[in-house]
Amino acid sequence: MARYDLAVLDGTVVLPGGPRRVGIGIRDGRIAAVSEDLSAADAEEVVDAGGEVVLPGGVDPHFHLGIYRNITEDARSETLSALVGGVTTVVSYFRTGHHYLDRSGPYAEVFPEVLAATSGHSRVDFAYHLAPMLRSHVGEIPSLVRDHGVTSFKYYMFYKGLDLAGASLDAESYTMAESYDLGHLYEILEAAAACQAEAGDDTRVSVSIHCEQPELIRIFMERVAADASLAGLAAYSAARPPLTERLAIAEVAVLAGATSASINLLHLSSADALEAAVELRRRLPRLDARLETTLHHLALTHETYDDQRGKVNPPIRAEADRARLWEGIVRGELDWVCSDHACCSEEHKEGDLWRALPGFGGVALLYPYMLTEGRRRGLSLERIAALCATNSARAYGLYPRKGAVVPGADADLAIVDLETVRTVTPALLHSAQEYTPFEGIELTGWPTRTILRGATVFADGEPVGEAAGEYVSRPVAAAAGAGTAA
Numbered sequence: 001m002a003r004y005d006l007a008v009l010d011g012t013v014v015l016p017g018g019p020r021r022v023g024i025g026i027r028d029g030r031i032a033a034v035s036e037d038l039s040a041a042d043a044e045e046v047v048d049a050g051g052e053v054v055l056p057g058g059v060d061p062h063f064h065l066g067i068y069r070n071i072t073e074d075a076r077s078e079t080l081s082a083l084v085g086g087v088t089t090v091v092s093y094f095r096t097g098h099h100y101l102d103r104s105g106p107y108a109e110v111f112p113e114v115l116a117a118t119s120g121h122s123r124v125d126f127a128y129h130l131a132p133m134l135r136s137h138v139g140e141i142p143s144l145v146r147d148h149g150v151t152s153f154k155y156y157m158f159y160k161g162l163d164l165a166g167a168s169l170d171a172e173s174y175t176m177a178e179s180y181d182l183g184h185l186y187e188i189l190e191a192a193a194a195c196q197a198e199a200g201d202d203t204r205v206s207v208s209i210h211c212e213q214p215e216l217i218r219i220f221m222e223r224v225a226a227d228a229s230l231a232g233l234a235a236y237s238a239a240r241p242p243l244t245e246r247l248a249i250a251e252v253a254v255l256a257g258a259t260s261a262s263i264n265l266l267h268l269s270s271a272d273a274l275e276a277a278v279e280l281r282r283r284l285p286r287l288d289a290r291l292e293t294t295l296h297h298l299a300l301t302h303e304t305y306d307d308q309r310g311k312v313n314p315p316i317r318a319e320a321d322r323a324r325l326w327e328g329i330v331r332g333e334l335d336w337v338c339s340d341h342a343c344c345s346e347e348h349k350e351g352d353l354w355r356a357l358p359g360f361g362g363v364a365l366l367y368p369y370m371l372t373e374g375r376r377r378g379l380s381l382e383r384i385a386a387l388c389a390t391n392s393a394r395a396y397g398l399y400p401r402k403g404a405v406v407p408g409a410d411a412d413l414a415i416v417d418l419e420t421v422r423t424v425t426p427a428l429l430h431s432a433q434e435y436t437p438f439e440g441i442e443l444t445g446w447p448t449r450t451i452l453r454g455a456t457v458f459a460d461g462e463p464v465g466e467a468a469g470e471y472v473s474r475p476v477a478a479a480a481g482a483g484t485a486a
């Protein structure tokens with residue numbers, strides 16, 4: 001009898017230590033062996049990688065399932081888009097309030113509804129970050145960690161006291177919360193830190209923070225609205241300038257420093273934001289702070305893509321910002337790249353710039369974009385795998401089940417032809433979003449096959465089989481029954 005259900009042979013496998021010409025033996029959906037000695041006789045079924053590169057399935061740790069559409073519909077279409085780019089796990093943000101389910105209430109009630117609406121419809125494995133919006137949600141943090149597998153929480157700094165929602169709602173109607181302010185953030189940080197301390201093992205309970213400072217946005221929005229010389233995405237960036245990120249990060253530094261909470265600084269968009277985050281780390285070396293940027297902040301500027309459909313928070317910036325973010329990637333200052341995928345239809349982007357909804361999709365381009373631009377800047381394949389899979393999996397309690405090709409891990413793989421050149425079009429991405437701000441960008445390096453827990457789920461540009469994604473409760477247990485690495 002064959003030792004493995006499946007063997008992936010003749011590929012250059014991107015292992016944590018670097019690429020090697022090895023076979024992968026898969027049993028019960030997990031990687032059981034990584035070895036030079038595997039042959040077709042060892043397995044029931046063989047996938048011939050044909051000399052292509054085998055990467056760990058991508059982990060996109062910043063996603064917004066159901067933000068502007070029915071969450072079930074969104075799970076169906078947008079996780080298919082994930083497979084196009086070799087992403088096999090997404091961690092999606094959810095909060096109560098306006099958008100999403102348009103309701104408030106305890107997560108003990110709401111979160112099972114979210115899981116029920118997603119389960120059976122996602123084509124990738126998924127987890128959720130939850131945003132405590134009510135003070136009572138902070139009290140739920142211990143049970144969310146213990147009973148629901150949620151180890152990461154979110155705070156949006158710019159929701160405080162503003163009419164910024166683009167939906168002509170005041171902050172209170174938008175958040176459906178009483179006092180959503182720095183006091184609330186302080187209590188979230190405190191609760192997360194206490195949970196992490198109580199767990200005692202290496203469980204990381206973290207708070208992800210959207211860093212834009214609302215009192216400054218109020219002033220700059222007023223000025224930009226009165227300035228006829230500014231329009232489009234340049235105006236939008238000027239209304240929420242990098243200074244708002246810098247001040248927000250300084251506020252976070254004080255509160256995270258005081259509580260010793262593990263934090264993730266989300267979607268850093270500008271040179272100022274990255275400098276402030278690097279400074280935070282230098283001043284608080286014992287604080288666990290991880291830094292994120294997005295595909296769109298690495299790929300787009302308001303100079304090259306001045307189209308209202310590119311409205312997003314924080315905004316698309318200028319070339320100098322994009323260059324500094326790339327420098328941060330190359331130097332290792334930034335820990336991972338995400339898509340911040342939010343399927344936002346054309347109609348939601350029309351009309352007044354200030355009312356258009358922020359966000360758009362991009363998950364399908366995570367590996368193709370990073371393989372193209374990262375390699376052009378000298379990044380090794382293992383660095384690209386770390387940025388697109390391993391580092392966020394580690395930060396969010398998904399490792400070692402997700403994020404690396406190691407024995408014991410789920411057999412989530414992206415087999416990529418590094419020679420394939422494609423020009424991005426909406427059709428290529430299989431998303432429900434009718435347009436893409438990345439349209440026309442030529443990328444080299446596309447998955448030919450995406451494998452989820454040992455089963456091919458996408459091949460030759462089309463999905464294979466039904467939606468097989470499962471909820472991943474965090475932190476995942478350490479790999480059981482690990483096989484052998486040669």
Ligand SMILES: [Zn+2]
Pocket residue numbers: 062063064093340
């Ligand atoms: Zn987001």
